[in-house]
Amino acid sequence: MAAREMGAAADLDLTACDREPIHIPGAVQPHGLLLIADPQTLTVVAGAGDIEGKLAPDWLGRSLSELLGIDVAQVLARAVAGPGGTVIGGVVAGYDVAFHRSGAYLLAELEPVDPDARGAAETLGWLDATANGFERTATLKALCERAAIAFRALTGFDRVMVYRFLDDEAGYVVAEDRDASADSFLNHHFPASDIPRQARALYVRNRTRVIPTIIYDPQPIRPTAFNNVDLSDVAIRSVSPIHLQYLRNMGVGASASISIVKDGMLWGLIACHHHAPRHLSRDVRTVAAALAGGLSRQITAKEEAESYRERLALRTEEDTLLPSLFDDERLERVLARRREDMRRMMGADGFAIIGDRIETTGFCPTDDKLRLLREWLGKREDAGVFSTRELGVEWPDARLLSPFTGVLAITLPQERLTLLWLRAEHVEEVEWAGNPHKAVKHDPNATLTPRSSFESWTQTVRGRARRWTLEQVEAAHRLRRMLREAGLLGELRRVNADLNRTSVDKDAALAQKDLLMREVDHRVQNSLQLVASFLMLQARAAGPGEVADQLQEARSRLSAVALVHRRLYRDDQIATIDLSRYLSELLDDMRASLGRDWGERLSAELAPVLIPTDRAVNVGLIAAELITNATKYAYSADHPGPIDIVLEQHRNKLRLIVADQGRGKQGDNVGFGSRMMSAVVQRIGGEVEYQDNQPGLRAVLTAPIEED
Numbered sequence: 001m002a003a004r005e006m007g008a009a010a011d012l013d014l015t016a017c018d019r020e021p022i023h024i025p026g027a028v029q030p031h032g033l034l035l036i037a038d039p040q041t042l043t044v045v046a047g048a049g050d051i052e053g054k055l056a057p058d059w060l061g062r063s064l065s066e067l068l069g070i071d072v073a074q075v076l077a078r079a080v081a082g083p084g085g086t087v088i089g090g091v092v093a094g095y096d097v098a099f100h101r102s103g104a105y106l107l108a109e110l111e112p113v114d115p116d117a118r119g120a121a122e123t124l125g126w127l128d129a130t131a132n133g134f135e136r137t138a139t140l141k142a143l144c145e146r147a148a149i150a151f152r153a154l155t156g157f158d159r160v161m162v163y164r165f166l167d168d169e170a171g172y173v174v175a176e177d178r179d180a181s182a183d184s185f186l187n188h189h190f191p192a193s194d195i196p197r198q199a200r201a202l203y204v205r206n207r208t209r210v211i212p213t214i215i216y217d218p219q220p221i222r223p224t225a226f227n228n229v230d231l232s233d234v235a236i237r238s239v240s241p242i243h244l245q246y247l248r249n250m251g252v253g254a255s256a257s258i259s260i261v262k263d264g265m266l267w268g269l270i271a272c273h274h275h276a277p278r279h280l281s282r283d284v285r286t287v288a289a290a291l292a293g294g295l296s297r298q299i300t301a302k303e304e305a306e307s308y309r310e311r312l313a314l315r316t317e318e319d320t321l322l323p324s325l326f327d328d329e330r331l332e333r334v335l336a337r338r339r340e341d342m343r344r345m346m347g348a349d350g351f352a353i354i355g356d357r358i359e360t361t362g363f364c365p366t367d368d369k370l371r372l373l374r375e376w377l378g379k380r381e382d383a384g385v386f387s388t389r390e391l392g393v394e395w396p397d398a399r400l401l402s403p404f405t406g407v408l409a410i411t412l413p414q415e416r417l418t419l420l421w422l423r424a425e426h427v428e429e430v431e432w433a434g435n436p437h438k439a440v441k442h443d444p445n446a447t448l449t450p451r452s453s454f455e456s457w458t459q460t461v462r463g464r465a466r467r468w469t470l471e472q473v474e475a476a477h478r479l480r481r482m483l484r485e486a487g488l489l490g491e492l493r494r495v496n497a498d499l500n501r502t503s504v505d506k507d508a509a510l511a512q513k514d515l516l517m518r519e520v521d522h523r524v525q526n527s528l529q530l531v532a533s534f535l536m537l538q539a540r541a542a543g544p545g546e547v548a549d550q551l552q553e554a555r556s557r558l559s560a561v562a563l564v565h566r567r568l569y570r571d572d573q574i575a576t577i578d579l580s581r582y583l584s585e586l587l588d589d590m591r592a593s594l595g596r597d598w599g600e601r602l603s604a605e606l607a608p609v610l611i612p613t614d615r616a617v618n619v620g621l622i623a624a625e626l627i628t629n630a631t632k633y634a635y636s637a638d639h640p641g642p643i644d645i646v647l648e649q650h651r652n653k654l655r656l657i658v659a660d661q662g663r664g665k666q667g668d669n670v671g672f673g674s675r676m677m678s679a680v681v682q683r684i685g686g687e688v689e690y691q692d693n694q695p696g697l698r699a700v701l702t703a704p705i706e707e708d
Helices: 014-019 064-068 072-078 120-136 140-155 197-205 241-250 282-325 331-337 339-345 367-378 470-542 546-570 579-594 596-601 613-634 672-683
Strands: 033-037 044-048 087-092 095-102 105-112 159-165 171-178 208-211 254-262 265-274 350-354 358-362 385-388 404-412 417-424 428-433 456-461 576-578 602-606 610-612 643-650 653-660 687-692 697-704
Touching (some): 033 064, 072 087, 120 140, 140 265, 140 282, 197 254, 197 265, 208 282, 254 282, 265 282, 282 331, 282 339, 339 358, 358 367, 576 579, 579 613, 579 643, 596 602, 610 613, 613 672
Parallel strands (some): 602 643
Antiparallel strands (some): 033 044, 033 105, 087 095, 095 105, 254 265, 350 358, 350 417, 385 404, 404 417, 428 456, 643 653, 653 697
């Protein structure tokens, strides 16, 4: 495989491998040429390869356009840059030309043209047919198998492998197509150290890589002052000597690789090996990169379809369980009744519910061991949902649960419940291409050497269970939320039942209280009506004069109190009333008592204001007093005039205005009514201001709606 794809012993200094500057080798492979130029003047300042024999003996210092026989500036201006900023420059003297930017330099890379290259129409037809074949595959494995066949047909290499990176960054050959004479690496694993980090980064940046022959003399960059130029985007850059030796150890004569990049990450490689030297032209590599892009999209589609099917199955199980969780039955009993469904839902070997008692199904450890596991889970910060396939790595006492090593757990502290799905140890026979753990004497100063043996080596892996899928862990989180909601609802039902019992007793007491209140109200209303009638009779008996006026004022004040009492009895809201409705009814009563002439001259504009009941009584008394004063002092008794009443709200205060168009203020009238009104205004924290209404008097009461 390419760039040390499958080599280097696992216990060498792997950080040294990661630091190897493979992107600045200072040389190129001999099948191509490299020209390094100043991007402003296009003057060639350095190069590598047989430039003298292929282009010109006096190449250094000449114009790049002159050497290549093309207008480089025009090519760069018109062309659309490809991956990595590469610009294809066409064919020059039997070479494919590509331009790259590298720091302060412009690089021109020349590779031999393939004389047997397919035509564009033939290539597009083949790509379309192959892509359709990819779409028709039903599974990811079948897709990879078809991809191995397609890439071998495209490249002509003896052995083509689809190599996937696993979660631990180790490699795994998932599919292979090969010549009968070539060794098979199908289903073999390769350690993560076989491909260093910087090599993986280059695989994402450069999607294709070819080594036409492993036996070659690197062609250094000349002059040597330029041998540190970054050649990351150059396909012909020289290969690490360690990797070349690695390929020789495998018996490989040539290799190539095509990256499979999924969502910007390196999913795997198409790894190609040939027993003899073999070159892949830039045209073939371009087709391979396009085909790898289609393969990546199909891999994404297959993985998403598989994930969707699993998620749908889990959702179906959840939907089946959901209605029973929200019945009146206790949560623990519902789960115990459905425990076998819960076990199958997660594909577990055993399932346990640990609450007031322990309920199990399938294969489970003894109750005392399950309680030990629950106690350990309760001490963890991630105890809400916990999952592992290697319990021994997480819990020192995991041997007590043997043979169970896989645990998926949901902990519900409020309900004092723990749900456990258990999987038994799954012994794996992992086949490696050579022993990845073979001891090598470690010397930090030693020269790195490649792995020399690729004979199949089988490793028995113990202590692991089948992996919990991401969809199963997500389902566990959803299930925990459902169970918590069901538990809270159950607790709410129990509290409501207690409240209902209390409410029944309270309703009975309230009914008795309501009966008494109605009786009291009836008697109070009768008493107030009796007193009002008595005052009216006394006023008539006294005849016109001061005594009758005072009796009439007393009756008005009494009406204000009685009106609030009637509203309290009629409305459901006792604490507050609408002051505008109260004043409107008070004015209706005053119109009746003052007579038709005065009643027609009273006009009101009242905004709705919610006010505490006791304060409404006080405002009503003040309003009645101000209106009475206006009828007494603003006009003569025989000539009623207009009186306007306005109620407004400004933020947390009310404003009551009683305005007339009469004589205006005539001295200070300090009688019983005025003294009473002053006391009431002071009680509610308000103030009354008298203003000139031009003509007449404007009395303005301002007071807080709520008591401070």
